[in-house]
Amino acid sequence: MKVLISDNLHAHGVAIFEQAPNIEVINRPGMPPEEFMEVVQDVDGLVIRSATKVTDKVLEVASRLKVVGRAGTGLDNVNIPEATKRGIVVMNTPGGNTVTTGEHAISMMLALARNIPQAAHSMREGRWEKKRFQGREVYNKTLGIIGLGRIGTVVAGRAQGLKMRILGYDPFVKKEMVTSCGVELVTLDELFARSDFITLHTPKTKDTAHIISREAFRKMKRGVMLINCARGGLIDEEALKEALEEGIVAGAALDVFEQEPPVGSPLLLMGNVVCTPHLGASTEEAQENVAVAIAEQMVDYLLNGTVKNAVNAPSVSGEVLNQLRPYLTLAEALGAFQAQIAEGPIDSVNIEYIGEISKLDTTPLMHSIMKGLLYPVMRDEVNYVNAPAIAKDRGIHLTETKVESAEDFTTLIRLTVRAAQKENILAGTIFGRYEPRLVRINAFRLEAVPEGHMLFIYNTDRPGVIGAIGTTIGNHKINIARMTVGQEKERGQNIILLTTDTSVTPECLADVRALPHVASAHPLEL
Template sequence: MRVLVSDNLSKVGIEIFENTPGIDVDVNTGLTPEELKSIIKDYDALVIRSATKVTAEIIAAADRLKVIGRAGIGLDNVDIPAATQRGIVVMNTPEGNTVTTAEHTIAMMMALSRNIPQATASLKAGRWEKKKLQGKELFNKTLGIIGAGHIGRIVADRAKGLKMKVIVYDPYVKPEVLSELGAEGVDFEELLRRSDYITIHTPKTPETTNLIKKETLAKMKKGAMLINCARGGIVNEDDLYDALASGHLAGAALDVFSTEPPGKIKLMELDNFICTPHLGASTKEAQDNVARDVANQIVAYLLEGTVTNAVNVPSISGELVKILRPFAVLAEKMGLLQAQLAENAIREIEIKYAGGVSRYDSRPLTAALLKGILTPALKDEVNFVNAPVIASERGIKVVESKTETSENFASLVVTRIKTSDGEHIVSGTVFGKNIPRILRINDFYLEAFPEGHNLLIKNRDVPGIIGAVTSTLGNNGYNISRMHVGQDKEKGENGVFLATDSPVTDDVLSQIKNIQDVLSVKRIDL
């Protein structure tokens, strides 16, 4: 088996490949896309970090490729749908750099509070500016953490050790779980209002892009400080400049930027702004950890078929793959749908397997469902292996049941999630050998394709509504590729699940909401 390492990888990982019988490794970094495309056909595995872009074109040329391994978490540089279509497993190493990133956050907060970068530059320039560079203590200050994933939790633990008060906003985590961390769960507005320091530990998603902008910055406490070691684009850098220049915020520290490298942006002109060039995971220990993890995972997959930390395929034994893979795809899509239906933290998930699917091991299917549910909040941090563990850490109760009888379908999967504001039901099946379908969304029964950009619309069952919705979309340049309608005769309502070729903007969403007798509209990305 041949392995290509196309980005810089710690020697620890290279040595694992070199010392494993049956594995031949080539280290060839700095390849152009054309060069990578010309040689990838000769390899069974590709190891990358963030530099190599594994596009659909590269994947199409990879005749032998079985697995892509990312030494780190982020997979924005891999076309995962294209890899999945070709049957290529995509793995990452989500645990290797969590401590390092959390420590960098604490370091940035301390450097910001005590003016360490400014003091260093001043002293090296021959000045002695003790009075000008007076700082402030972290002791007894309130730290607001946005996102309670692995890194956010480590930051909370370290901050508690510094005797800070810790408050956390994470709509996907139950308050009881945060209490066990010694933190107080609050809503977003309260976190902005109360925090002396705010640090961000959430993936970049459509919901978190520009999360920190003019309006949110204005709600922060005057004199507060902001730290972002998560992802660029969550903080609007122009709005942050204005908040710092006006004196509303006392300081900010960024390790990540919307464009990297950022060049000479306005923020660089400010004395109360400090920054690092995306160093959050850049320690020897972290790079050794992720290199060791990715090498061991790829060796185990190539030689034994063992799948670890895969983001696009659950671990299913060879003889069951053909039977259960379509149901795993269905389960993940149902989880994604449920996560987008829920308005508040999920407390409990009930999963019922009925008919033929109930005869098989349900663990990979449940893992796929949980991955789908957690993906909108955690993105690349969650995979088919760690999803059950993360769900447990977040206090989500999972209840499974099986029955061999299914009245209308050969196999049926029914999911019910419970939140503080109610519950949602989604059911689905697989038609033929590999065609997943959503059959029920709450009170509406339909047969919907679980893929693409969708709108879920609830309206009163009166003439003209569907026509008005489709006209609004058409007038704004949207092509409707599919549409399914479910009817609730008892309530006199319809559920419309329609797919568009591109995501619908907020403005067009508002236009649809304002149509008379439209009760609700929700974007659903699958």
């Protein structure tokens, strides 16, 4: 078997591949695109970091490819749905960069507060400008942390050592889980208003894109300093430039950008901006950790068929995988649906396996449900292997029940999720041999295909409401592919599940929510 290493990989990781029996290593980072497209046609494994783009065209020509391994966490550069469709396992190494990225954020904050890069540059030019580069202490200042996952909590721990007051915002974390870290959990607006420094540690999702916007800057304490070592696109860079010029923001430290490299960005020329070229994970220790981890995972998969830290396949044998495949798809969709309608941090999850499914090994199904539940919030940091452990760390209580006697369907998975004192119940089954269906949402019965771009609506059961919704969405040039309606006559309520060809835009969503008799509308991605 052949493994292509197309990006720079630590020597210890390369050595693991070279020492494995029956594996030929092609270590050629930085190939021109034409050469890469030729070489990738004949390999079984592909090792990447952030430079290589694994597009649908790459996957189309790589007819032998069995596994793609990312030495790191982020998988924005891999077309995961296309890889899944072709049966290619995609692995990453979550957690390998946690300490390194957290330390880089603290380093950036201190460099920003004390003008270290600017002063060093001035010294190299032969100047001695002591007064010009007067800085500020971080002692007794307030640090606002947006996103309290693994990296955010590392930053909180380091900031405690610097004797800072720490505020945190994370709508998916419960208060009792962070108070032990010395973090005061607050609303986003309160964090903006009280923080002297703000650091971002959240994935980029539809909810967090431009979470730091013009409106956000207007809510911040004047003279705040901003640090982003998480993802480009969390900050509206044009709005940041204006806030820096107006003095709302005293300085910014940026390791990531909306476009990388940020060629021509005016932020690079501003004296109160500290920039580094996406160095959050760039330490000797982190690069060795992720290289060794991805090499061991890929060798184990290629030689033994063992799946570990895959984002698109659970850790099961091929035989079990074939038996469970349609149920795994259903299970993950149920989890993702629940995550996107939950309001606030999730307290408990109850999974019921009813009928024929109760006779199978349901452990992979639990992993799929938990992965689906956490992915909308954590993105590439969560996978089929680590999802239950992450859920436990977040204080989510999990229970599972098996019931052999069938109800309305020969097999059923019922998922009950409690968040912020509100409970939602979903149930799904398999039609035929391979077709997942959602058959219950709370008190409503229906039959819906749980996939694609969706809009979930609660509305009053009145004539003309469904027509108005369809017309409104059509006015935004969005095509409705499928519509499913569930009715509760006693309360005079409907639920509507729409599948659209493209995602519902924020403008369209606002117009739908403004319609008479529409109680709520949630965009979903399944």
